[in-house]
Amino acid sequence: MTQGSEIRFVLNGRDVAVPDVAADRTLLDFLRLDRRLTGTKEGCAEGDCGACTVLVGRLTADGLAYAPVNACIRFLASVHGCHVVTVEHLSGRDGKLHPVQQALVDHHGSQCGFCTPGFVMALYALWMEVPEPSEAQVETALQGNLCRCTGYSPIVRAAVAISRYGSPAADPIRLEREAITARLAALRSGHRIVTGPEDNRSILPADIDDFAVCLQDHPGATIVAGATDVGLWVTKFLRPISPAIFVGHLDALKSITIEDGLVRIGAGASYSDVWARLMGHFPHLDAYWSRIAGWQVRNMGTIGGNIANGSPIGDTPPVLIALKAEVTLREGDRRRTMPLEDFFVAYGKQDRAPAEFVEEITVPLPRTGQIDAAYKISKRREEDISSVAAGISVTVLDGRITDCRIAFGGMAGTPKRARAAEAVLNGGSWSQATFDEAAGVLDQDFQPLSDWRASADYRMLVAGNLLRRFFLEHDGERAAPAGKVAA
Amino acid sequence: MDDERTPQDSEVSDRLTELLEIDRPIPPEPGLPEPVRSLEPAALAQAPAAAVSGAVHQNRVHDSAEKHVTGRADYTDDIAQPEGTLHAYLGVSKIARARLKGLDLDAVRRAPGVVDVLTAADVPGINDVSPTGRNDDPVFPTDEIEFHGQPLFAVVAETRDAARRAALLAVVDCEPLPFALDPVSARKADYPYVAPPLKLERGEVDPALSAAPRRLAGSIRIGGQDHMYLEGQIAFAIPGEDDEMVVHCSTQHPSEAQHMVAQVLGVPSNAVTVNVRRMGGGFGGKESQMNLFCAVAAIAARRTGRPVKIRPDRDQDMTATGKRHDFVVDYTVGFDESGRIQAVEADFAARCGFSSDLSGPVTDRALFHADNAYFYPHVRLRSHPMKTNTVSNTAFRGFGGPQGVVFAERMIEEIAYATGQDPLDVRKANFYGGAGRDLTPYHQSVEDNILDRLVGELEEKADYRRRRAQIVAANAGSTIVKRGIALTPVKFGISFTATWYNQAGALIHVYNDGSIHLNHGGTEMGQGLNTKVAQVVADAFQVDFERIKITKTTTEKVPNTSATAASSGSDLNGMAALDAVEQIKARLVTFATETYGVAAEDVAFLPNAVRIGAETMSFDAFVKEAYKARIQLSAAGFYKTPKIHWDRDKGMGRPFYYYSYGAACSEVSIDTLTGEYRVERTDILHDVGRSLNPALDKGQVEGAFVQGMGWLTTEELWWDDKGALRTHAPSTYKIPLASDRPRVFNVDLADWSENRELTIKRSKAVGEPPFMLGISVFEALSMAVASVADYRKCPRLDAPATPERVLMAVSRLKTKA
Structure with missing residues (x-):
């Protein structure tokens, strides 16, 4: 060739x-x-x-x-x-500052200046997409940019004012x-x-x-x-x-399609791709996704990579496992598909042969009555690696819980289902007591480690509390389609 | 000794006094041009501009702002490298403590691209870079490894990548020894102090404690903090002829770096030049920590005869350089039913690391600020600067002061919960002020206290009382989410406690075209020092800011400078620059009087012009005339802070020229299922005297608050049981993000304040004091936690209050309740 x-x-x-x-x-x-x-x-x-x-x-x-x-x-x-x-590339040949740059200057957005070019570029990208961003949009766009001097306020003030300095329509990149x-x-x-x-x-x-x-x-x-x-x-x-x-240039790996109630996510689809395409179908993932890394990493990092690297604290496996995701591996023209939880064999060991690659992840669309939740706990709310991540999915029929799937990250050497807790919940009544009982058996499922992200005690306590939170958030809403409840 | 003033001093002071007394009013709104001075109509014949741009008390953007946003601001790593430049990298220890038997560096030497390897034996001069001359900080150790991550040798290679890779190939022959990582285990293991401890004592502590109606004892752990300057440590040495060495680096203390390089090279200081254009953040982390990198680059450059640059990666930067000290404070406080403190006794044990570095003065300053804003009738404070097998801790914004203040505020909290009061009432009851209530534990009188007014105004502005009542009511009805609010004050002493550091120099040239070259001994790390000093010069000469070229800091122009630290940059260097300007102006006035036959009073510096009698000429033309008349248009300015003195042995004196004040009110919400939280609102009122540049000062206040908040919330240093720091990069060490700043954030400067002392234009220092405003968040979190036990118990949160610590405290209180 x-x-x-x-x-x-x-x-x-x-x-x-x-x-x-x-x-x-x-x-x-x-x-x-x-x-x-x-x-x-x-x-x-x-x-x-x-x-x-x-x-x-x-x-x-x-x-x-x-x-x-x-x-x-x-x-x-x-x-x-x-x-x-x-x-x-931003300032003109005449030395005139770009609107992003002028806004930052006028709002005292730089102090030591070392992080500033990075902020300029992130804000430039945001302004091209959203010329008049809200403060919340600015904060989301800046999750991947650290500033140690300003405390960010002047940068955010500049960011919401950029369009007063010029229009994206006149920007060289557009032209x-x-x-x-x-x-x-x-x-x-x-x-x-x-x-x-x-x-x-x-x-x-x-x-x-x-x-x-x-x-x-x-x-x-x-x-x-x-x-x-x-x-x-x-x-x-x-x-x-x-x-x-x-493989980042392979379009075929980036496709996201929905047919016959099944979402197919190419392994090369980025977090940003998934966020843009799938949140309407999985609204419970929206807030969760906003806590995965920063914008730059979300643009680069892929779902397939997050799975294939086998991290025990990867953000997507717990929530995908709860959603009954399957993973397709390919070697040459041969493909095999398995439940995602089975892919993770042990810490650092995945069920992937040396010539195999993760090609696709499939997730069934939620059925009526299915209640899903995704939780991420970390030392810093955003752009941090989870201490504990959880995906929870249940269906409640006539006050009884069925089809319960719970998976945690950060609690074991791999992303792992909480089988004992699931067993308690499956067939149990939708009640605080059932969830308390499920929380009480998590120690049969997990013996987490202590490290710099969290102690074992905290992990266990939080994991149980997340089950309780799930109940509290959704109690009273069972009849309604699963929606978001502010924490 | 410190009280003695030579005739020359009083001359300088008198001259400055005169200058400062003619200060002009602050414009009503920052940023607006100042009112035109009243001038005789004739003087305006040539229509000079109404006012110069960038004078003092005006908002002015950072002088490098345009370069920052375009990426054209050069940091040390951006300097174009001469051909033949080599790169050094450190090889570090993987053990916390061991007897060092040998280093097998053969594989390192054989690695591709390696040109040289340096060990302790290759240090031509003295193998020590201790900033306080204690000879305990070797460039590379000879006998004993003292912390995990300690630099043991350096590799010099053709590329940085080659040096990094080679550095991993060393085989270290060593015999492990028992180690102690924290101050508590160090005390148990009978480890020594790294520097002499300090005791501050006043009154009859033991009887007063016994007699107090209420008494309680407690302990708090206060975590350290990594500087996380975005630009890491870096030094770039270029060898010259004879014994000369030029080092470009990112240090807050060029003179010290110069002296250290001279010391390790075994050459006099006059052979070494250290240059700093700007730093990508310092925060104290580049006060003494650059010494090592400068030394390694210079030794390598001397040996190879080629330029050598050294830049550790972020992990090595964080593991091999010092941080804010963590402290364990054990305290006993006696107080009455009204919450008024009667006696305090406290012991401050600090994790200093393997060497003294700046730990002596840092732990001293913790004691100096253990009173924060409060009068202790009887007090005994002791520091315990513990040696530990960790990286040697160093300066960090506040320099031990914040830890002292956290302790003071914890005591207030304890008393508030014990007496069932609003902590703000306990605070107010204990403020300095009133008869016989102005003496600090170090016997300096607090004469400029403005906290009654400042806190009162903030209380109103933040609507503290009403909101607190609402929060208490709301908490009663909320099972999961709890809120807390706290209003905490700051009083911070300004001056280096090492009295001799309170001096500065500046060098100003006026070229014969009227352009001005400004150099001073301070360094620019983002705080806007260069901008402020240039404003002082613009104002004094009455020329536009743009006429002044601000140049890199270099030991060639101003010698024997102090670190740009202790918030002193503008106070010291602004004064030194003003002194230089006034020398030149005095010569120009003499020239005018002699040449044009007018009286000195008839010569006035107007905006970009000079009035001589009835005539006005442009500044440029006047300067040209003066040049032709052979007037010296260059001057070296000097300043030293008056009034201060400190007798450390007695624990008495006036270590601080004045105090800066501030207060913050923060509201938080916590999730009692996970411990996660959010800062809902913060209101700040901060005192910077008559601000030289309100916009820059406000930026310092906002940034310091967020940095202080980060220290006490998500920034956690975590060592494993082998002594390795596992939070060694932004992936594991979490400083605040844009979204972590308060949801509502109102920051005001106390525009009515003016320094009672004759500081530069009656301004006050701003770098460090607002850092402690972040304590309001810590206290608010504490209140939210306390709500789960109906505010009957002090939650005794340790810092940082990570979500984990918050949840565990909630869990603890619920169990006890």
Whole structure:
């Protein structure tokens, strides 16, 4: 098959072709070291502070779409065919500040200034999508940006005022949209790309079938989707990831469809994709989703990756397990499907062969009478890893509980169902007493650990209380369709 | 000794006194141009601008704001590297304490790209970077490893990545030794103090405690805090000819870095130049902690003859550099039924880490602020600066003061719950003031207390009483969500307690085109110091702000500077710059009188112009004339804070020139099923005297509050049983987000306040004091917890009040209730 060996993309205004791109070369190092675009900063190199935020524009089924991402954990090879926009692109050639920049200046939005370019880029992305954002929208957009100086108030004040300084319609990125689209389309060769030194190889399959082939050729290769986990293997642990197969560009992996009461989520769909498409069907996940990572990570991280990496505290498995999700694995043309909970064998061990990849997750739409809830507990409310996460699903008929599925994260070495608690609830009456009893048997299901996120005692206490909260929130609403109740 | 003033001092002071007394009124609304001074019509013949831009008491954006937002502000890592630049990285210990028998670095040396490896044996001068000269802070240890994460050696390689990878290849031969991680286990293990402890005592404590109608004893643990400056530690050394070394770095204390580099290189200080353009945040974390990085970069640069940059990654930055001290405070307080304190005894044990660093003065300052705003008739406070096998803790905004204040406020809470009162009433009953109630535990009189007015105004503004009653009523009817409200005051002493640090220098050049070059010894870390000092200069010369070029801080221009710390930046450097301006102006006035035959009173600096008798000429033209007449247009300014003195052995003196005040009222809601919470509303009234720049000061207040709130809520340092810090990056260490700031956040400056002392334009320091406003959140959380036991018991929350601590406290109180 025809192969390419260069990573091509548009960097600000220029077409760039980079040969010999090592698998572990980060976009941030490329920008700062190779291009001396030093406006983009390294604050943490793990996608938690946002100082490295850049926009990556990508051709999607709906056209050119820009999203803020963390350049620190984004690999250079993964921006093939994309438009990378850094802070240097924003102010005009005449030196005039961009509306986002002027708003921040006028509102005293910078103090030390180190985080500022990252804030500029996140707010730029927000303003392009929502020119007149509410404070709540600003806060959600800034979950992935840390500022240690200002206390954020001046930044939020600036963010809601940007449109007083200019209109997104007049923004260069909007005006150049067609030209950039054409330039990006021209970069799409449909070829597989293999680049980087022998021991640090980057592979970009031509399409999903080619991905299956590549993985069979390189079983055990590192599959890199959003890189929000693999990025840290490199930046934090200096782990070799070669050969790395990059799949973030594969549209087929990103599809989200609903047919015959079944939601099919491509493993490469990002948290943002799912949030945009599925919350109408799973309203109980809306608030939960807003607590998963920051905007940049939600744009990069994928549902398939969150499952495949087998983290005991991954945010999506507990809620998906409660929803009766199944996972489809593929090796070559062979596929197998299993209940999601069965995928997690033990801590650090998943039921995936070296040449297999997670292709799809399916979730049945909720049936009438089904009550679902999703809870996340963390030290900081947002952009934090869970101490405890829970998905709960029950159906209540004539005051009796049936079809109870409860799964917890953070309580064991894997995301795990609370079978003993489920047994208490199944067939039990819808009452405080039943839920108290279920909470009381959680110690048969779990012996959690103490660590820096939470003590074992706290985890147990909270897990039980979440069952109680579930009852309290939904008591009195059983007759109504499951809705949200403010905590 | 400190009371003695040389003739020169009084001259400087008198001159400044005169200048300060002619201060002008604050404009009615910040940001509006100041009223035009009354001028004779003739003076306006050339129509000078009505007022200069960027004068004092005006809002002015940070001088680097445009560079910040465009990404064009250069931080140390952004400086273009000369060809041949090498990169260093630290190899660190994976054990908390051990006898160091040997380092096998062969594999490190053989790793790709490695050029050099440095160990203790390669330090050409003295192997010590202790900021207080205690010789307990080696660049690299020789005999004993003293904490998990301690730097043991450095690798120098062609790239940073190569150096990082190679640093992991060392084999450390060592014999594990028992270790103590926290002050309690350190005291049990009979660990030594890292610095001499302090005792502050006044009155007859034991009899007063015995005689008190009520007495209670308790203990509080107050956690530490990582600085989480967004820009990490970094140093970039460039070797020069002979023994010269230039170091670009991100330090709050360039002179100390200079002296440390000289010390480790074994060269005089005149060989070393340290440059700081700006820091991406400091907060105290770059006061002494940069010494190590500067030393390593400089030694490597000296050995290789090539420029060397060192930048740890975030994890190493957080594990290998010091933090805010955590404290365990044990206290006994005697009080009467009205809640008035009669006697206090408290012991402050701090986790200082393996070396002294700044722990002596930090633990001292904890005691200096253990009274916060309250008069203790009889008091005995003791510090216990404990050695521990952890990273050596260091300065952090407030410098031990916040821990002292948390203790004071905990005692107030204890008394309030014990006597069944609103804590605010207990606070007011104990404020300094009234006959015989103005003496601090260190025997300084509180003469400038404005808390009665300030707290009263905030109480009204925040509608505290009504809201508290509503909250109590609402809590009674709410099973899961409980609310709490607290109004807490802050009194904070301003000055370095090391008296000699209270000095500053500045260097100002006026070039013959009328442009002005400003340099001073302070460093810019985001606080807007450069902007404020430039405002002082613009105001004094009566020229537009834009005419002044603010340059990097460098030890070449101003020597022997103090750290930009202790909130002192504007107070000290503003005065030093003013002194320099006035020297130049005095020469210019003399020149005018001699040249144009007018009296000195007839020479006036108008906006961008100078009036000489009946004539007015532009500033530029006047400067050009002065230059041609060979007038020196450059001056070095100097300032030292008057009035202060401190006898540490006696525990008596006047360590502080003045106090800054503030108060905050916060309301929170907690979920009693999970312990999660939210800050619903905060109102702040804070005193910055007559603000040099209200917009920047307000930014400091807002930012400090959120940082203080973070310290006491979600920012938790957690060591595992091997002594490894496991919260070592923003993924595990959680500082506040935009969405964590109060849902309603009203911040005001007390615009009626003016410093009673002759500070720069009667302003007050702002960096640290508002940090302690965050304590209102901690106390409000405590009240919400207390509600589950009908406010009969003090919940005794430890800090930080993570959701876990809140839930566990709820659980504890419910069980006991």
